[in-house]
Amino acid sequence: MQEPGQGPLASLKVLDFSTLLPGPFASLLLADMGAEVLRIESPNRPDLLRVLPPHDQGVSASHAYLNRNKRSLALDLKRAEAVAIVQRLVLEYDILLEQFRPGVMDRLGLGYETLKRINPRLIYVAITGYGQTGPYRDRAGHDINYLALSGLASYTGRAQTGPVPLSMQVADVAGGSLHGVVGLLAAVIARQQTGQGQYVDVSMTDCAFSLNAMAGAGFLACGVEPGRESQVLNGGSFYDYYRSRDGRWFSVGSLEPNFMGALCDALARPELARLGLSPDPAQQQWLKQQLQLEFEKQDYTTLCGLFAGIDACVEPVLDLAEAVEHPQLKARSVVVQVPREGGASQAQMACPLKFSLGLPEPRHVGSGLGEHGEQVLRELGYSDEQIAGLRREGALG
Structure with a gap:
């Protein structure tokens, strides 16, 4: 039973291998709702979000927000000792979120087929640009590309000037992040019934395509191709x-x-x-x-x-x-003060979901690279001597 203020997802433990925006935004929602999220980061190729401006006291504001309430463990996954740590972790953290290109986790020895043999209850969520199948599965891309290929960009913007770069990342967030959370939680519900985990393939392009909710329905059923400034809701009317x-x-x-x-x-x-x-x-x-x-x-x-x-x-x-000063948004408490090192706090966007039993108070801003490494390994039963050895060998950052 959920205790008041504990959060509805307090029973979930998630390993998060993602970087930048889509995966971290998904795991932020999970962490805000009470899930225990442990980031697995590279000690050699840190998440670029850590250096993205603007900075608050030397720390990226975006990183501090998107990775709040999460612990960080830095592992060199090219080393067998680091892979062995992850294999031990999935016995306890039975949800895994990753954002590599297809095949990368398999080559590291951390693919779904390998890890589900260790824990059949494992739910494995992979967020990629184009999905695990199809001719574009290995192709690089960014939000603007997924919007272009999904058809969404074809009827946004103005007829004379064409599409405009949107100010927020629709395919990354509405596509990858939110659909990733939906798929993950659906798999959790299924596991409660069957005891089995499963693999969830989330393509940001597929999800962006599904956001053509009205225009796409009209085209597929009636053959009506929406043009710019031609429909009621895209500038073709007084709206x-x-x-x-x-x-x-x-x-x-x-x-x-x-x-x-x-x-x-x-x-x-x-x-x-x-x-x-x-x-x-x-x-x-x-x-x-x-x-x-x-x-x-x-x-x-x-x-x-x-x-x-x-x-x-x-x-x-x-x-x-x-x-942030509008009375409606202030009444909804959309801004929260999040503790950070030194006893101060940082203003951040709050979890937008409201639960009658409440959510846990924000614990901390995004953690330093590998900040919780020793703590996590001790929880797994590693001795101080073993942890020191992993550091010397370069497996632990």
């Missing part, structure tokens, strides 16, 4: 962003007639409301021009006051400094 007189932006999502009426009444242009549902592209473009003219008559502060008290689905575009 868009509008600039104020002083150069700020506002989001307008007044799709339903009652919201559209409230928008047009607030702008003193009630006659525009009837055009909100018009299927005529020309009328939609004219409506957008008229709305832009009205927004440009007012400054940011005036427009904020105008829409603050009405339900019109109109909200200002906030920068991060404004977002």
